[in-house]
Amino acid sequence: MSDGLAIVVTALLVATATGLLGPFLVLRRQALMSDAVSHAVLPGIVLVFVLFGTRAPLPVILGAGVFAVLCVLAIDAFRASGLVRSDAAIGLVFPTLFALGVIGINTFASGAHIDLDATIYGEIAFSPFRTTEVLGVEVARSIPILGAVALVNLVLVAALWKELKVTTFDPEFARTTGFAPRLVSRLLLLAVAVTAVVSFESVGAILVVTMLIVPAAAARMLTDRLAPMVAVTLAIGWASAAGGYATAVELDASIAGAMGMIAAGAFAAALLLAPRHGVLARLAQRRRARRRVAAALASGRPSRP
Amino acid sequence: MGRLIDLLPLSYTNAVVLVGAVVLGVTAGVLGAFAVLRERSLIGDALSHAALPGVAIAFLFTGAKDATSLGAGAAIACVAAAVLIVLIERTGRLRPDAAIGAVLAGFFSLGIVLLTYLANFNNANQAGLDQYLFGQAAGLLERDVNVMAALCAASLLAVAVAFRPLKTTLFDPQFAASAGLPVRTIELAMTAMLVVAVVVGIRTVGAILMVALLVVPTVTARQLADRLGVVLVLAGVVGAAVGGAGALVSQSAELPTGPVIVLCGFGVATAAVLLAPRRGVLWLARRRLADRRRRLVEGVLVDLETALHAGPPPTARELALAGGRPPRAVARALRHLDRAGMLTRDGDRVLLSETGAAAAHALLERRELWSLWLEHGWRLALPDAREPDPTDVRASLGDDVVERLRALAVAGGPEAGR
Numbered sequence: 100m101s102d103g104l105a106i107v108v109t110a111l112l113v114a115t116a117t118g119l120l121g122p123f124l125v126l127r128r129q130a131l132m133s134d135a136v137s138h139a140v141l142p143g144i145v146l147v148f149v150l151f152g153t154r155a156p157l158p159v160i161l162g163a164g165v166f167a168v169l170c171v172l173a174i175d176a177f178r179a180s181g182l183v184r185s186d187a188a189i190g191l192v193f194p195t196l197f198a199l200g201v202i203g204i205n206t207f208a209s210g211a212h213i214d215l216d217a218t219i220y221g222e223i224a225f226s227p228f229r230t231t232e233v234l235g236v237e238v239a240r241s242i243p244i245l246g247a248v249a250l251v252n253l254v255l256v257a258a259l260w261k262e263l264k265v266t267t268f269d270p271e272f273a274r275t276t277g278f279a280p281r282l283v284s285r286l287l288l289l290a291v292a293v294t295a296v297v298s299f300e301s302v303g304a305i306l307v308v309t310m311l312i313v314p315a316a317a318a319r320m321l322t323d324r325l326a327p328m329v330a331v332t333l334a335i336g337w338a339s340a341a342g343g344y345a346t347a348v349e350l351d352a353s354i355a356g357a358m359g360m361i362a363a364g365a366f367a368a369a370l371l372l373a374p375r376h377g378v379l380a381r382l383a384q385r386r387r388a389r390r391r392v393a394a395a396l397a398s399g400r401p402s403r404p
Numbered sequence: 405m406g407r408l409i410d411l412l413p414l415s416y417t418n419a420v421v422l423v424g425a426v427v428l429g430v431t432a433g434v435l436g437a438f439a440v441l442r443e444r445s446l447i448g449d450a451l452s453h454a455a456l457p458g459v460a461i462a463f464l465f466t467g468a469k470d471a472t473s474l475g476a477g478a479a480i481a482c483v484a485a486a487v488l489i490v491l492i493e494r495t496g497r498l499r500p501d502a503a504i505g506a507v508l509a510g511f512f513s514l515g516i517v518l519l520t521y522l523a524n525f526n527n528a529n530q531a532g533l534d535q536y537l538f539g540q541a542a543g544l545l546e547r548d549v550n551v552m553a554a555l556c557a558a559s560l561l562a563v564a565v566a567f568r569p570l571k572t573t574l575f576d577p578q579f580a581a582s583a584g585l586p587v588r589t590i591e592l593a594m595t596a597m598l599v600v601a602v603v604v605g606i607r608t609v610g611a612i613l614m615v616a617l618l619v620v621p622t623v624t625a626r627q628l629a630d631r632l633g634v635v636l637v638l639a640g641v642v643g644a645a646v647g648g649a650g651a652l653v654s655q656s657a658e659l660p661t662g663p664v665i666v667l668c669g670f671g672v673a674t675a676a677v678l679l680a681p682r683r684g685v686l687w688l689a690r691r692r693l694a695d696r697r698r699r700l701v702e703g704v705l706v707d708l709e710t711a712l713h714a715g716p717p718p719t720a721r722e723l724a725l726a727g728g729r730p731p732r733a734v735a736r737a738l739r740h741l742d743r744a745g746m747l748t749r750d751g752d753r754v755l756l757s758e759t760g761a762a763a764a765h766a767l768l769e770r771r772e773l774w775s776l777w778l779e780h781g782w783r784l785a786l787p788d789a790r791e792p793d794p795t796d797v798r799a800s801l802g803d804d805v806v807e808r809l810r811a812l813a814v815a816g817g818p819e820a821g822r
Contacts, residue, residue, distance in 0.1 A: 125498075130505040131446050138612055180685050182627060182677050186501055187619050190445040194616035195670040198663030205660050305512055312505035320497055353520040359513025366506050376497045 105227035105239040107344050110358060112245035113302050114310050114336030116294050119252040121315030121336075122328045123287055126267050129185055132171065132288065133311040135193035136295045137304035139170035141200025149207045160300055167292035170196055175288055179281065223302040223354050241301035248297050255290055256329075259283060264325055306355040310336055313362040317369040320376050335365050409546065418655045424549045425647035425665060428601075428608050431556040433621030433643025434563060434636055435601045438594050440622040441574055441632075444500045447489060447595075448618045450508040451602045452611030454485035456515030460522060479603045485511055486595045544608060552604050559597045563636065570594065571632050609662030620646060620669035627680035646672055697740070702767055703727060704737035705746070708756060709764035717753040773797040773806060780812040 117133075124130050140163035147162035148154060170192055177188035231240040256263065266273040266280040273280045291311070298307045314335035315328070322328040343358025350357065371378050412419040439447050458481025459474050466473045485507050492503035563570065572580040573590045581587045598618075605614040625638035650665030657664070678686045707727040711718045718726065724734040738754060741747050746760030756764060774794050781792075784805065792800035801809075 125502045128443070128499045128501050130499075130501045131449065131508075134446075134449060134505065134508065177677065180677060182680075182683060182685070183623055184440075184443055184445075186443050186445040187440050187623050190440075190449070190615050190619035191623060191670060191673055194612050194666050197612050198616070198666040198670075201663045202659055202667075205663075305509070305516065308505075309509035309513060312502065313509050316498055316502045316506045319502065320495075350517075350521070351524055352517045356513045356516030356520065359509055360517055363506070363510030363513060366510065370492060370495065376495065378495060381495065 102227040109241045110340035116249040117310040118333040118336040121311045125315040133308045135189045139193040139196035145203035164296045171288035309359040317366040320369040320373040422651045425651035429643035429647025430640045432617040433639040436618030437622040448615040450504040451482045453508045454511035460518035482599045613662040613666045616666040620673045623673045624676040627676040701737045
């Protein structure tokens, strides 16, 4: 398997795993959960290093995973108290966990070189070099791992489609008709936490954060229904992964950064050009309405839409 | 500021950091309120990530890592990001969190691409540019503190002068626009002030910790007050207290300043969410518990009065059976009544003391009044339309009205009241 193909497949799997969850986060006003998790895992990494003196991937992922779960559950608890909105809850919890991590580094590990870039914040360009054998074929380790995560997310979203939909759009109705909005919300957040931590290690935090938010935000501009929104999210994610790799090779720039740029470009295009909700469409609608009113005033008859 | 720093009984460096932390706390507290109340709490997060491409572009132009030009680059990028966030929100299709997230991811990706570009085509001098984003409070200079104090004073003054338009725009932009306020200008000015606070704060406590400094004071103040003016003042006070306390603790414990400030802030905000009167989670739980106990005790009191009325004094067990309550709950209620001097015991049989009987009668009268109100209250012509408190109709309506209510009940059906 060539290096380029391994990188693109890895990125496609990340785009799939995140694209299945991103639309729900955007619709539930929790888009920044991924960024919160990316910072909140720091104390987990530090703790593993202090206790076991290791930066091996598996213990680091476990330590980070514990704090990612802690982070999303704490945010959910603040939000569920009804006293703090979900954005403020995120802003309370993740800087605190990050601060714990910084203090930990400062106190116990200032001598050791424990760097965010070097531990969990992986780099997608290196993914082809860390290989493993699957059924006698040597492939990049990130591919089976991320494939499993994407599959789990697919099963989760498919199995809980109705529950996710109703609790996202009308939690009160969901509660009165016997769904469990808190449980569904926690399951979704746990899936986000696990997906984020596992993907950080393979492709780096910023790509995961970007892929969880930007394609879903672009899809929100383009669609009005949930199923098409998820489909468009996945399509934009895949296009950014493939297009980003080509651009990065062309410009000799950071692969994750280039994929993020393509996704951001897709978002900007959707924002401006979306047929019904885009900025230009809105301007045109407003101009038509103004002209109609002017014409009606001139003719002296009431305007009709 | 110089004189204030000299007055403090601390070493010069520590005094500078303390004053800086307090000033930053006030600024972030007051300006943060305008972000948190608009669901834009995490705008600080986006701005601090958005600074990266600004820093990279500034370096691209000047080729030098000097604080002024890098700071200017960061500030310009932050302003661009903030304006973009406001514009994206204005399309009405995306909530603030998605707008913030998209801008954060886009700018940071651009920043990374620019950094790799610099690494490829420039010398190795660019190394450490991204470290600019991680602040160092210990490296704070008196000059920085003076700048911060001036910005703080200017933004507080602006908030005080424009309080009313700011408030209207914050809570009801549509009304503000129809009342002729320049909503877009006000919103941009508000965002610009926030950018100033964030850019200043990044240098002091670092990018991520700045997020908490914007959020903590308002979350805390919001649990304690309902009016914007009070929330703003409280947020300023909480910000100053958290900044000051964090700086002092970090100095005595020899820990990094920013993280300790954030931990202090988290403690304060969590305490407010748990304990705030009339709102806190634990406060409400305690009141619910007290309510439940009061209902139980009152129920047992009435059961006992009824039993005494009907026959010989009951035992605790008979009382539980008569009321259909768990025996342990009845025993608990009886202990409570005993402590209040409402019971006399005759072996294992219970009787009401004089105060107990009086309390039971008062309670029954209150209940009777409520059912009278439900049945006949609609026929009373009252000066206002308030519903009385179900547990105490007499106190909410007055003796006079209660007498009229009783008269209506005695007279019988609706016709008699006319």
